[in-house]
Amino acid sequence: MVGTIKHLYNSRWMVALASFFLMISSGGSLNNFSLFSQHLKLSLDYNQKNINTISFFKDVGTSVGILSGLVYDLTGPWVVLLLGFALNFAGYFTIWLATTQRIAQPHVWELCFYLFMIGASAAFTTTAVLVACAKNFPKNQGMVLSLLDSTQGLSVAMFTLLYQAFFSRSDDSFVLLLAWFPSLLCLLFAFVIRSVPLDGRYNDSRTLFAFLSVTLILAGYLMAIIILQHFVRLESRIIKAFFSIMLIILSIPALVVLRQESKTLRHRHREEVDVDLMENAAIETPQIDYQDVDPPDHEADAAAPAIASHISIFFIKGSPVKRGDDFTILQALCSIDMFLIFVASTCGIGAVLTVTNNFGQIGTSLGYSQAGTNTFIALLSIWDFIGGVGVGFISDICLASYGVARPFFLCLVLLLLSLGSLIIALGLPGALFYSSVLIGLSIGGQWSVLYTMIAEIFGLRFYGTLQNVTYVAKALGTYVLSVRVAGVLYDRESKLGPSDGSLDGDELLCHGPHCYRTTFFVMAGVCLFASIVSLILCIRTAKFYSVTLRKRLTGK
Numbered sequence: 001m002v003g004t005i006k007h008l009y010n011s012r013w014m015v016a017l018a019s020f021f022l023m024i025s026s027g028g029s030l031n032n033f034s035l036f037s038q039h040l041k042l043s044l045d046y047n048q049k050n051i052n053t054i055s056f057f058k059d060v061g062t063s064v065g066i067l068s069g070l071v072y073d074l075t076g077p078w079v080v081l082l083l084g085f086a087l088n089f090a091g092y093f094t095i096w097l098a099t100t101q102r103i104a105q106p107h108v109w110e111l112c113f114y115l116f117m118i119g120a121s122a123a124f125t126t127t128a129v130l131v132a133c134a135k136n137f138p139k140n141q142g143m144v145l146s147l148l149d150s151t152q153g154l155s156v157a158m159f160t161l162l163y164q165a166f167f168s169r170s171d172d173s174f175v176l177l178l179a180w181f182p183s184l185l186c187l188l189f190a191f192v193i194r195s196v197p198l199d200g201r202y203n204d205s206r207t208l209f210a211f212l213s214v215t216l217i218l219a220g221y222l223m224a225i226i227i228l229q230h231f232v233r234l235e236s237r238i239i240k241a242f243f244s245i246m247l248i249i250l251s252i253p254a255l256v257v258l259r260q261e262s263k264t265l266r267h268r269h270r271e272e273v274d275v276d277l278m279e280n281a282a283i284e285t286p287q288i289d290y291q292d293v294d295p296p297d298h299e300a301d302a303a304a305p306a307i308a309s310h311i312s313i314f315f316i317k318g319s320p321v322k323r324g325d326d327f328t329i330l331q332a333l334c335s336i337d338m339f340l341i342f343v344a345s346t347c348g349i350g351a352v353l354t355v356t357n358n359f360g361q362i363g364t365s366l367g368y369s370q371a372g373t374n375t376f377i378a379l380l381s382i383w384d385f386i387g388g389v390g391v392g393f394i395s396d397i398c399l400a401s402y403g404v405a406r407p408f409f410l411c412l413v414l415l416l417l418s419l420g421s422l423i424i425a426l427g428l429p430g431a432l433f434y435s436s437v438l439i440g441l442s443i444g445g446q447w448s449v450l451y452t453m454i455a456e457i458f459g460l461r462f463y464g465t466l467q468n469v470t471y472v473a474k475a476l477g478t479y480v481l482s483v484r485v486a487g488v489l490y491d492r493e494s495k496l497g498p499s500d501g502s503l504d505g506d507e508l509l510c511h512g513p514h515c516y517r518t519t520f521f522v523m524a525g526v527c528l529f530a531s532i533v534s535l536i537l538c539i540r541t542a543k544f545y546s547v548t549l550r551k552r553l554t555g556k
Helices: 002-009 010-029 033-043 050-064 065-075 077-101 108-136 139-166 170-186 205-231 234-282 327-335 336-365 370-402 407-428 431-458 469-496 518-553
Strands: none
Touching: 010 077, 010 108, 010 139, 010 170, 010 205, 010 234, 033 050, 033 077, 033 170, 050 108, 050 469, 065 077, 065 234, 065 469, 077 108, 077 170, 077 336, 108 139, 108 170, 108 431, 139 170, 139 205, 139 234, 139 370, 139 431, 205 234, 205 370, 234 431, 336 370, 336 407, 336 431, 336 518, 370 407, 370 431, 370 518, 407 431, 407 518, 431 469, 431 518, 469 518
Protein backbone atom coordinates (compact mmCIF):
# COMPACT_ATOMS: atom_id res chain seq x y z
CA MET A 1 0.00 0.00 0.00
CA VAL A 2 2.79 2.40 0.95
CA GLY A 3 4.58 1.56 -2.28
CA THR A 4 1.45 2.29 -4.32
CA ILE A 5 0.97 5.68 -2.65
CA LYS A 6 4.62 6.53 -3.22
CA HIS A 7 4.31 5.50 -6.86
CA LEU A 8 1.24 7.70 -7.35
CA TYR A 9 2.97 10.63 -5.67
CA ASN A 10 5.90 10.30 -8.09
CA SER A 11 3.68 9.86 -11.14
CA ARG A 12 3.68 12.41 -13.94
CA TRP A 13 0.02 11.61 -14.56
CA MET A 14 -0.96 12.49 -11.00
CA VAL A 15 0.79 15.83 -11.56
CA ALA A 16 -1.19 16.23 -14.81
CA LEU A 17 -4.46 15.36 -13.05
CA ALA A 18 -3.82 17.84 -10.24
CA SER A 19 -2.87 20.43 -12.86
CA PHE A 20 -6.13 19.79 -14.72
CA PHE A 21 -8.24 20.59 -11.67
CA LEU A 22 -6.07 23.55 -10.68
CA MET A 23 -6.48 25.12 -14.12
CA ILE A 24 -10.25 24.72 -13.88
CA SER A 25 -10.34 26.41 -10.47
CA SER A 26 -7.95 29.25 -11.40
CA GLY A 27 -9.83 29.93 -14.64
CA GLY A 28 -13.13 30.02 -12.78
CA SER A 29 -11.65 32.34 -10.17
CA LEU A 30 -10.28 34.76 -12.77
CA ASN A 31 -12.90 34.83 -15.50
CA ASN A 32 -16.25 34.93 -13.69
CA PHE A 33 -16.24 38.50 -12.49
CA SER A 34 -19.34 39.21 -14.60
CA LEU A 35 -21.36 36.74 -12.51
CA PHE A 36 -21.16 38.87 -9.36
CA SER A 37 -20.23 42.30 -10.76
CA GLN A 38 -23.85 43.50 -10.66
CA HIS A 39 -24.11 42.48 -7.00
CA LEU A 40 -20.84 44.26 -6.30
CA LYS A 41 -22.15 47.39 -8.01
CA LEU A 42 -25.40 47.45 -6.03
CA SER A 43 -24.07 46.43 -2.62
CA LEU A 44 -21.22 48.98 -2.70
CA ASP A 45 -23.12 51.70 -4.58
CA TYR A 46 -20.64 51.90 -7.47
CA ASN A 47 -21.37 53.16 -10.98
CA GLN A 48 -20.57 51.34 -14.21
CA LYS A 49 -17.36 53.27 -14.74
CA ASN A 50 -16.15 52.06 -11.32
CA ILE A 51 -17.00 48.45 -12.20
CA ASN A 52 -15.16 48.63 -15.54
CA THR A 53 -12.11 50.10 -13.82
CA ILE A 54 -12.13 47.36 -11.19
CA SER A 55 -12.45 44.66 -13.88
CA PHE A 56 -9.50 46.13 -15.79
CA PHE A 57 -7.23 45.68 -12.76
CA LYS A 58 -8.06 41.97 -12.71
CA ASP A 59 -6.41 41.74 -16.13
CA VAL A 60 -3.53 43.94 -14.99
CA GLY A 61 -2.89 41.45 -12.17
CA THR A 62 -2.14 38.68 -14.65
CA SER A 63 0.73 40.77 -16.03
CA VAL A 64 2.80 40.02 -12.90
CA GLY A 65 3.36 36.58 -14.40
CA ILE A 66 6.99 37.61 -14.98
CA LEU A 67 7.38 37.81 -11.20
CA SER A 68 5.79 34.39 -10.73
CA GLY A 69 8.23 32.97 -13.30
CA LEU A 70 11.22 34.40 -11.45
CA VAL A 71 9.92 32.98 -8.16
CA TYR A 72 9.44 29.58 -9.83
CA ASP A 73 12.95 29.57 -11.30
CA LEU A 74 14.47 30.51 -7.93
CA THR A 75 12.40 28.36 -5.53
CA GLY A 76 10.19 25.86 -7.32
CA PRO A 77 6.45 25.35 -7.83
CA TRP A 78 5.40 24.91 -4.20
CA VAL A 79 6.28 28.50 -3.27
CA VAL A 80 4.48 29.81 -6.36
CA LEU A 81 1.33 27.83 -5.52
CA LEU A 82 1.36 28.93 -1.88
CA LEU A 83 1.57 32.54 -3.04
CA GLY A 84 -1.30 31.87 -5.43
CA PHE A 85 -3.31 30.45 -2.51
CA ALA A 86 -2.64 33.51 -0.33
CA LEU A 87 -3.40 36.07 -3.06
CA ASN A 88 -6.66 34.44 -4.17
CA PHE A 89 -8.00 33.99 -0.67
CA ALA A 90 -7.01 37.50 0.46
CA GLY A 91 -8.59 39.10 -2.62
CA TYR A 92 -11.94 37.31 -2.61
CA PHE A 93 -12.34 37.08 1.16
CA THR A 94 -11.88 40.85 1.50
CA ILE A 95 -14.45 41.41 -1.26
CA TRP A 96 -16.85 39.13 0.62
CA LEU A 97 -16.29 41.07 3.84
CA ALA A 98 -17.04 44.30 1.97
CA THR A 99 -20.22 43.13 0.19
CA THR A 100 -21.63 41.68 3.44
CA GLN A 101 -20.85 44.96 5.29
CA ARG A 102 -18.53 43.22 7.73
CA ILE A 103 -15.95 45.93 7.05
CA ALA A 104 -16.28 49.58 6.07
CA GLN A 105 -17.11 50.21 2.43
CA PRO A 106 -13.81 50.21 0.53
CA HIS A 107 -12.77 52.89 -1.93
CA VAL A 108 -12.66 52.00 -5.62
CA TRP A 109 -8.86 51.86 -5.60
CA GLU A 110 -9.02 49.27 -2.80
CA LEU A 111 -11.34 47.05 -4.87
CA CYS A 112 -8.96 47.50 -7.80
CA PHE A 113 -6.15 46.19 -5.59
CA TYR A 114 -8.22 43.17 -4.48
CA LEU A 115 -8.98 42.26 -8.11
CA PHE A 116 -5.32 42.84 -8.96
CA MET A 117 -4.40 40.20 -6.34
CA ILE A 118 -6.91 37.76 -7.83
CA GLY A 119 -5.41 38.24 -11.31
CA ALA A 120 -1.90 37.78 -9.89
CA SER A 121 -3.04 34.58 -8.15
CA ALA A 122 -4.21 33.13 -11.48
CA ALA A 123 -0.86 34.04 -13.06
CA PHE A 124 1.05 32.30 -10.24
CA THR A 125 -1.08 29.15 -10.47
CA THR A 126 -0.86 28.98 -14.26
CA THR A 127 2.93 29.41 -14.20
CA ALA A 128 3.43 26.58 -11.69
CA VAL A 129 1.19 24.21 -13.62
CA LEU A 130 2.46 24.88 -17.15
CA VAL A 131 6.16 24.85 -16.28
CA ALA A 132 5.93 21.61 -14.29
CA CYS A 133 3.96 19.82 -17.01
CA ALA A 134 6.22 21.14 -19.80
CA LYS A 135 9.15 19.49 -18.00
CA ASN A 136 7.23 16.28 -17.25
CA PHE A 137 6.09 15.71 -20.85
CA PRO A 138 9.00 16.89 -23.05
CA LYS A 139 7.89 14.88 -26.09
CA ASN A 140 4.24 15.99 -25.94
CA GLN A 141 4.53 19.59 -24.80
CA GLY A 142 2.12 20.91 -27.42
CA MET A 143 -0.63 18.47 -26.44
CA VAL A 144 -0.22 18.86 -22.68
CA LEU A 145 0.13 22.65 -22.57
CA SER A 146 -2.76 23.22 -24.97
CA LEU A 147 -4.99 20.82 -23.02
CA LEU A 148 -4.29 22.51 -19.70
CA ASP A 149 -4.51 26.08 -20.97
CA SER A 150 -7.73 25.40 -22.88
CA THR A 151 -9.32 23.97 -19.75
CA GLN A 152 -9.45 27.52 -18.41
CA GLY A 153 -11.84 28.36 -21.23
CA LEU A 154 -14.16 25.52 -20.20
CA SER A 155 -14.01 26.66 -16.58
CA VAL A 156 -16.06 29.76 -17.44
CA ALA A 157 -18.99 27.62 -18.58
CA MET A 158 -18.55 25.20 -15.64
CA PHE A 159 -18.56 27.92 -12.99
CA THR A 160 -21.53 29.58 -14.70
CA LEU A 161 -23.47 26.32 -14.38
CA LEU A 162 -22.40 26.07 -10.73
CA TYR A 163 -23.61 29.63 -10.13
CA GLN A 164 -26.97 28.97 -11.80
CA ALA A 165 -27.47 25.76 -9.84
CA PHE A 166 -26.74 26.99 -6.34
CA PHE A 167 -25.86 30.70 -6.09
CA SER A 168 -28.12 32.71 -8.42
CA ARG A 169 -29.88 34.15 -5.36
CA SER A 170 -26.87 34.20 -3.06
CA ASP A 171 -24.06 36.18 -4.67
CA ASP A 172 -22.25 36.64 -1.36
CA SER A 173 -21.98 32.87 -0.94
CA PHE A 174 -20.62 32.57 -4.48
CA VAL A 175 -17.90 35.13 -3.73
CA LEU A 176 -17.04 33.20 -0.56
CA LEU A 177 -16.83 29.98 -2.62
CA LEU A 178 -14.39 31.69 -4.99
CA ALA A 179 -12.34 32.66 -1.94
CA TRP A 180 -11.90 29.22 -0.41
CA PHE A 181 -12.31 26.61 -3.18
CA PRO A 182 -9.48 27.58 -5.61
CA SER A 183 -7.31 28.50 -2.62
CA LEU A 184 -7.88 25.10 -1.04
CA LEU A 185 -6.84 23.32 -4.24
CA CYS A 186 -3.65 25.43 -4.43
CA LEU A 187 -2.88 24.44 -0.84
CA LEU A 188 -3.62 20.74 -1.37
CA PHE A 189 -1.60 20.44 -4.58
CA ALA A 190 1.29 22.72 -3.59
CA PHE A 191 3.60 19.72 -3.08
CA VAL A 192 2.10 17.57 -5.85
CA ILE A 193 2.72 19.95 -8.76
CA ARG A 194 6.41 19.55 -9.61
CA SER A 195 8.73 18.02 -12.17
CA VAL A 196 9.30 14.31 -11.57
CA PRO A 197 12.03 11.93 -12.85
CA LEU A 198 11.41 10.65 -16.38
CA ASP A 199 11.91 7.03 -17.36
CA GLY A 200 10.82 7.37 -21.00
CA ARG A 201 9.41 3.85 -21.20
CA TYR A 202 5.74 4.53 -21.72
CA ASN A 203 3.79 6.09 -24.56
CA ASP A 204 1.99 9.24 -23.41
CA SER A 205 -0.07 9.81 -26.55
CA ARG A 206 -2.76 7.23 -25.79
CA THR A 207 -3.46 8.62 -22.31
CA LEU A 208 -3.37 12.19 -23.63
CA PHE A 209 -5.96 11.32 -26.25
CA ALA A 210 -8.10 9.77 -23.49
CA PHE A 211 -7.85 13.07 -21.60
CA LEU A 212 -8.74 14.90 -24.80
CA SER A 213 -11.79 12.70 -25.39
CA VAL A 214 -13.12 13.41 -21.91
CA THR A 215 -12.67 17.16 -22.27
CA LEU A 216 -14.34 17.14 -25.70
CA ILE A 217 -17.30 15.27 -24.21
CA LEU A 218 -17.44 17.87 -21.44
CA ALA A 219 -17.25 20.72 -23.97
CA GLY A 220 -20.06 19.21 -26.06
CA TYR A 221 -22.17 18.68 -22.94
CA LEU A 222 -21.72 22.28 -21.79
CA MET A 223 -22.43 23.60 -25.29
CA ALA A 224 -25.69 21.62 -25.39
CA ILE A 225 -26.75 23.12 -22.04
CA ILE A 226 -25.90 26.66 -23.18
CA ILE A 227 -27.95 26.28 -26.38
CA LEU A 228 -30.85 24.66 -24.49
CA GLN A 229 -30.92 27.52 -21.99
CA HIS A 230 -31.08 29.99 -24.87
CA PHE A 231 -34.42 28.53 -26.00
CA VAL A 232 -35.92 27.10 -22.78
CA ARG A 233 -36.04 28.49 -19.26
CA LEU A 234 -34.78 25.67 -17.03
CA GLU A 235 -35.90 25.14 -13.45
CA SER A 236 -33.35 25.11 -10.65
CA ARG A 237 -33.67 21.37 -9.99
CA ILE A 238 -32.97 20.58 -13.65
CA ILE A 239 -29.87 22.78 -13.63
CA LYS A 240 -28.69 20.99 -10.47
CA ALA A 241 -29.17 17.65 -12.25
CA PHE A 242 -27.10 18.93 -15.19
CA PHE A 243 -24.41 20.06 -12.75
CA SER A 244 -24.32 16.60 -11.12
CA ILE A 245 -23.79 14.97 -14.50
CA MET A 246 -20.98 17.45 -15.17
CA LEU A 247 -19.26 16.34 -11.94
CA ILE A 248 -19.47 12.72 -13.10
CA ILE A 249 -17.80 13.65 -16.39
CA LEU A 250 -15.11 15.56 -14.48
CA SER A 251 -14.31 12.43 -12.45
CA ILE A 252 -13.43 10.40 -15.56
CA PRO A 253 -9.85 11.82 -15.91
CA ALA A 254 -9.10 10.46 -12.43
CA LEU A 255 -10.19 6.99 -13.58
CA VAL A 256 -8.04 7.34 -16.71
CA VAL A 257 -4.98 8.18 -14.59
CA LEU A 258 -5.59 5.36 -12.10
CA ARG A 259 -5.97 2.90 -14.98
CA GLN A 260 -2.72 4.13 -16.53
CA GLU A 261 -0.83 3.85 -13.26
CA SER A 262 -2.19 0.38 -12.51
CA LYS A 263 -0.74 -0.73 -15.88
CA THR A 264 2.56 0.91 -15.01
CA LEU A 265 2.71 -0.87 -11.64
CA ARG A 266 2.00 -4.26 -13.21
CA HIS A 267 4.67 -3.62 -15.84
CA ARG A 268 7.26 -2.71 -13.21
CA HIS A 269 6.32 -5.73 -11.12
CA ARG A 270 6.96 -8.02 -14.10
CA GLU A 271 10.31 -6.30 -14.71
CA GLU A 272 11.31 -6.83 -11.06
CA VAL A 273 10.38 -10.53 -11.30
CA ASP A 274 12.43 -10.88 -14.51
CA VAL A 275 15.42 -9.17 -12.85
CA ASP A 276 15.20 -11.56 -9.87
CA LEU A 277 15.12 -14.56 -12.21
CA MET A 278 18.14 -13.25 -14.13
CA GLU A 279 20.09 -12.68 -10.91
CA ASN A 280 19.31 -16.22 -9.72
CA ALA A 281 20.39 -17.60 -13.08
CA ALA A 282 23.59 -15.56 -12.93
CA ILE A 283 24.52 -17.20 -9.64
CA GLU A 284 24.41 -20.65 -11.26
CA THR A 285 26.09 -19.63 -14.55
CA PRO A 286 29.83 -18.86 -14.96
CA GLN A 287 30.38 -15.17 -15.63
CA ILE A 288 31.87 -14.29 -19.02
CA ASP A 289 33.52 -10.95 -19.61
CA TYR A 290 31.97 -9.65 -22.81
CA GLN A 291 33.43 -6.71 -24.66
CA ASP A 292 31.29 -4.10 -26.36
CA VAL A 293 31.60 -5.00 -30.02
CA ASP A 294 29.53 -2.07 -31.28
CA PRO A 295 29.65 0.82 -28.82
CA PRO A 296 26.99 3.52 -29.13
CA ASP A 297 27.79 6.36 -31.45
CA HIS A 298 27.86 9.42 -29.23
CA GLU A 299 28.81 11.63 -32.15
CA ALA A 300 25.54 11.09 -34.03
CA ASP A 301 23.71 13.93 -32.31
CA ALA A 302 26.75 16.18 -32.54
CA ALA A 303 26.81 15.61 -36.28
CA ALA A 304 23.21 16.76 -36.66
CA PRO A 305 22.84 19.78 -38.93
CA ALA A 306 23.65 22.96 -37.10
CA ILE A 307 20.80 25.34 -36.56
CA ALA A 308 21.08 28.98 -37.54
CA SER A 309 24.17 30.51 -36.02
CA HIS A 310 23.98 32.89 -33.09
CA ILE A 311 24.64 35.80 -35.47
CA SER A 312 21.24 35.26 -37.13
CA ILE A 313 19.43 34.51 -33.85
CA PHE A 314 20.49 37.52 -31.78
CA PHE A 315 20.45 41.27 -32.17
CA ILE A 316 23.89 41.32 -30.55
CA LYS A 317 26.78 38.99 -31.36
CA GLY A 318 28.79 36.85 -29.03
CA SER A 319 26.44 34.16 -27.66
CA PRO A 320 26.99 30.52 -28.72
CA VAL A 321 23.48 29.35 -27.73
CA LYS A 322 21.26 27.89 -30.48
CA ARG A 323 17.55 27.26 -30.80
CA GLY A 324 16.45 24.42 -28.56
CA ASP A 325 19.23 25.03 -26.02
CA ASP A 326 18.50 26.40 -22.56
CA PHE A 327 18.63 30.16 -23.03
CA THR A 328 19.28 32.50 -20.14
CA ILE A 329 16.66 35.20 -19.62
CA LEU A 330 18.91 37.88 -21.12
CA GLN A 331 19.80 35.72 -24.12
CA ALA A 332 16.13 35.05 -24.82
CA LEU A 333 15.12 38.70 -24.45
CA CYS A 334 17.91 39.75 -26.83
CA SER A 335 16.95 37.25 -29.53
CA ILE A 336 15.18 38.19 -32.75
CA ASP A 337 12.85 35.18 -32.32
CA MET A 338 11.58 36.49 -28.99
CA PHE A 339 11.08 39.94 -30.50
CA LEU A 340 8.93 38.45 -33.27
CA ILE A 341 6.95 36.39 -30.74
CA PHE A 342 6.38 39.50 -28.63
CA VAL A 343 5.17 41.59 -31.60
CA ALA A 344 2.83 38.84 -32.86
CA SER A 345 1.37 38.16 -29.39
CA THR A 346 0.96 41.89 -28.60
CA CYS A 347 -1.15 42.30 -31.72
CA GLY A 348 -2.99 38.96 -31.53
CA ILE A 349 -3.71 38.72 -27.81
CA GLY A 350 -4.48 42.43 -27.63
CA ALA A 351 -7.06 41.94 -30.40
CA VAL A 352 -8.83 38.97 -28.80
CA LEU A 353 -9.01 40.70 -25.42
CA THR A 354 -10.43 43.78 -27.10
CA VAL A 355 -13.22 41.57 -28.45
CA THR A 356 -13.92 39.81 -25.15
CA ASN A 357 -13.83 43.04 -23.14
CA ASN A 358 -16.31 44.72 -25.52
CA PHE A 359 -18.42 41.72 -26.53
CA GLY A 360 -21.53 42.84 -24.65
CA GLN A 361 -21.50 46.28 -26.25
CA ILE A 362 -20.70 44.77 -29.65
CA GLY A 363 -23.82 42.62 -29.39
CA THR A 364 -25.94 45.62 -28.37
CA SER A 365 -24.61 47.74 -31.24
CA LEU A 366 -25.44 44.98 -33.76
CA GLY A 367 -29.01 44.67 -32.45
CA TYR A 368 -28.77 41.43 -30.46
CA SER A 369 -30.75 40.97 -27.24
CA GLN A 370 -28.94 40.68 -23.93
CA ALA A 371 -29.88 37.00 -23.68
CA GLY A 372 -28.55 36.32 -27.18
CA THR A 373 -25.32 38.16 -26.48
CA ASN A 374 -24.84 36.20 -23.23
CA THR A 375 -25.28 32.95 -25.15
CA PHE A 376 -22.56 33.95 -27.61
CA ILE A 377 -20.27 34.94 -24.71
CA ALA A 378 -20.73 31.49 -23.17
CA LEU A 379 -20.15 29.77 -26.51
CA LEU A 380 -17.01 31.85 -26.98
CA SER A 381 -15.42 29.97 -24.07
CA ILE A 382 -16.30 26.63 -25.69
CA TRP A 383 -14.72 27.65 -29.00
CA ASP A 384 -11.73 28.93 -27.01
CA PHE A 385 -11.27 25.42 -25.61
CA ILE A 386 -11.75 23.70 -28.98
CA GLY A 387 -9.27 26.04 -30.63
CA GLY A 388 -6.68 25.43 -27.92
CA VAL A 389 -6.78 21.64 -27.89
CA GLY A 390 -7.34 21.42 -31.64
CA VAL A 391 -4.36 23.56 -32.59
CA GLY A 392 -2.19 22.01 -29.86
CA PHE A 393 -2.85 18.39 -30.87
CA ILE A 394 -2.86 19.01 -34.63
CA SER A 395 0.39 21.01 -34.50
CA ASP A 396 2.05 18.22 -32.50
CA ILE A 397 0.93 15.60 -35.02
CA CYS A 398 2.00 17.71 -38.01
CA LEU A 399 5.37 18.42 -36.41
CA ALA A 400 6.07 14.75 -35.67
CA SER A 401 4.78 13.49 -39.05
CA TYR A 402 5.80 16.22 -41.48
CA GLY A 403 8.12 18.60 -39.60
CA VAL A 404 5.69 21.55 -39.86
CA ALA A 405 7.00 24.49 -37.83
CA ARG A 406 4.85 25.53 -34.85
CA PRO A 407 4.76 29.26 -35.86
CA PHE A 408 2.87 28.24 -39.02
CA PHE A 409 -0.17 27.51 -36.86
CA LEU A 410 0.18 30.85 -35.10
CA CYS A 411 0.02 32.45 -38.54
CA LEU A 412 -3.18 30.50 -39.33
CA VAL A 413 -5.03 31.43 -36.12
CA LEU A 414 -4.09 35.09 -36.57
CA LEU A 415 -5.59 34.97 -40.07
CA LEU A 416 -8.78 33.52 -38.51
CA LEU A 417 -8.79 36.39 -36.04
CA SER A 418 -8.37 38.90 -38.85
CA LEU A 419 -11.31 37.34 -40.71
CA GLY A 420 -13.48 37.38 -37.56
CA SER A 421 -12.69 41.06 -37.02
CA LEU A 422 -13.55 41.82 -40.64
CA ILE A 423 -16.97 40.13 -40.27
CA ILE A 424 -17.81 42.38 -37.30
CA ALA A 425 -16.52 45.45 -39.13
CA LEU A 426 -18.79 44.77 -42.11
CA GLY A 427 -21.82 44.08 -39.88
CA LEU A 428 -22.83 41.05 -41.95
CA PRO A 429 -25.96 39.00 -41.05
CA GLY A 430 -25.11 36.59 -38.23
CA ALA A 431 -21.90 38.54 -37.61
CA LEU A 432 -21.79 37.87 -33.87
CA PHE A 433 -22.21 34.11 -34.29
CA TYR A 434 -19.63 33.63 -37.03
CA SER A 435 -17.14 36.00 -35.44
CA SER A 436 -17.53 34.33 -32.03
CA VAL A 437 -16.59 30.98 -33.62
CA LEU A 438 -13.54 32.33 -35.46
CA ILE A 439 -12.34 34.54 -32.62
CA GLY A 440 -12.93 31.83 -30.00
CA LEU A 441 -10.86 29.36 -32.02
CA SER A 442 -8.08 31.90 -32.38
CA ILE A 443 -8.02 32.72 -28.64
CA GLY A 444 -7.27 29.15 -27.60
CA GLY A 445 -5.04 28.50 -30.61
CA GLN A 446 -2.82 31.50 -29.90
CA TRP A 447 -2.16 30.65 -26.26
CA SER A 448 -1.45 26.95 -26.89
CA VAL A 449 1.03 27.71 -29.69
CA LEU A 450 2.78 30.52 -27.81
CA TYR A 451 3.31 28.52 -24.62
CA THR A 452 4.69 25.53 -26.52
CA MET A 453 6.80 27.54 -28.96
CA ILE A 454 8.64 29.38 -26.19
CA ALA A 455 9.49 26.07 -24.49
CA GLU A 456 10.77 24.54 -27.74
CA ILE A 457 12.87 27.46 -28.96
CA PHE A 458 14.29 28.77 -25.67
CA GLY A 459 14.44 25.60 -23.55
CA LEU A 460 13.01 24.83 -20.11
CA ARG A 461 15.68 26.17 -17.77
CA PHE A 462 14.00 29.58 -17.40
CA TYR A 463 10.67 28.68 -18.97
CA GLY A 464 8.81 29.88 -15.87
CA THR A 465 9.94 33.43 -16.57
CA LEU A 466 10.07 33.41 -20.36
CA GLN A 467 6.54 32.09 -20.96
CA ASN A 468 5.24 35.06 -18.99
CA VAL A 469 6.60 37.45 -21.63
CA THR A 470 3.24 36.80 -23.31
CA TYR A 471 1.49 38.39 -20.31
CA VAL A 472 3.49 41.58 -20.80
CA ALA A 473 2.47 41.52 -24.47
CA LYS A 474 -1.11 40.94 -23.35
CA ALA A 475 -1.13 44.02 -21.09
CA LEU A 476 0.45 46.23 -23.78
CA GLY A 477 -1.83 44.99 -26.57
CA THR A 478 -4.95 45.32 -24.44
CA TYR A 479 -4.12 48.89 -23.47
CA VAL A 480 -3.40 50.00 -27.02
CA LEU A 481 -6.23 48.21 -28.86
CA SER A 482 -8.94 48.15 -26.18
CA VAL A 483 -8.40 51.47 -24.40
CA ARG A 484 -6.70 53.72 -26.96
CA VAL A 485 -8.38 52.36 -30.11
CA ALA A 486 -11.73 50.68 -29.31
CA GLY A 487 -12.67 53.01 -26.45
CA VAL A 488 -11.80 56.24 -28.25
CA LEU A 489 -13.40 55.23 -31.57
CA TYR A 490 -16.58 53.92 -29.89
CA ASP A 491 -17.07 57.22 -28.03
CA ARG A 492 -16.50 59.15 -31.25
CA GLU A 493 -19.00 57.06 -33.21
CA SER A 494 -21.62 57.26 -30.44
CA LYS A 495 -21.50 61.08 -30.65
CA LEU A 496 -21.13 61.58 -34.41
CA GLY A 497 -22.65 58.56 -36.08
CA PRO A 498 -26.29 58.07 -37.13
CA SER A 499 -27.28 56.33 -33.93
CA ASP A 500 -30.06 56.59 -31.41
CA GLY A 501 -27.51 57.22 -28.71
CA SER A 502 -28.95 57.49 -25.25
CA LEU A 503 -27.43 58.04 -21.89
CA ASP A 504 -27.19 55.13 -19.50
CA GLY A 505 -25.57 56.20 -16.29
CA ASP A 506 -22.29 57.81 -17.23
CA GLU A 507 -21.94 56.13 -20.62
CA LEU A 508 -23.32 57.01 -24.03
CA LEU A 509 -24.61 53.95 -25.87
CA CYS A 510 -24.24 53.48 -29.60
CA HIS A 511 -26.53 51.39 -31.82
CA GLY A 512 -25.70 50.28 -35.33
CA PRO A 513 -22.95 48.52 -37.31
CA HIS A 514 -20.99 51.78 -37.55
CA CYS A 515 -20.21 51.74 -33.80
CA TYR A 516 -17.29 49.30 -34.08
CA ARG A 517 -16.70 49.39 -37.84
CA THR A 518 -13.52 51.47 -37.76
CA THR A 519 -12.24 49.66 -34.67
CA PHE A 520 -12.50 46.23 -36.29
CA PHE A 521 -11.10 47.37 -39.61
CA VAL A 522 -8.06 48.50 -37.61
CA MET A 523 -7.97 45.18 -35.72
CA ALA A 524 -8.26 43.18 -38.94
CA GLY A 525 -5.23 45.04 -40.29
CA VAL A 526 -3.30 44.59 -37.05
CA CYS A 527 -3.98 40.83 -37.04
CA LEU A 528 -2.96 40.56 -40.68
CA PHE A 529 0.31 42.29 -39.80
CA ALA A 530 0.77 39.87 -36.86
CA SER A 531 0.23 36.89 -39.17
CA ILE A 532 2.97 38.21 -41.47
CA VAL A 533 5.30 38.55 -38.46
CA SER A 534 4.55 34.96 -37.40
CA LEU A 535 5.16 33.79 -40.99
CA ILE A 536 8.62 35.39 -40.83
CA LEU A 537 9.22 33.50 -37.58
CA CYS A 538 8.02 30.31 -39.29
CA ILE A 539 10.54 30.75 -42.11
CA ARG A 540 13.36 31.50 -39.65
CA THR A 541 12.66 28.39 -37.53
CA ALA A 542 11.63 25.98 -40.31
CA LYS A 543 14.93 24.06 -40.31
CA PHE A 544 15.01 23.85 -36.52
CA TYR A 545 11.52 22.29 -36.41
CA SER A 546 11.82 20.03 -39.48
CA VAL A 547 15.25 18.62 -38.63
CA THR A 548 16.40 18.98 -35.03
CA LEU A 549 13.18 19.12 -33.04
CA ARG A 550 11.41 16.50 -35.14
CA LYS A 551 14.35 14.12 -34.66
CA ARG A 552 14.38 14.81 -30.92
CA LEU A 553 10.65 14.07 -30.59
CA THR A 554 10.45 11.01 -32.85
CA GLY A 555 13.96 9.58 -32.57
CA LYS A 556 14.15 9.41 -36.38
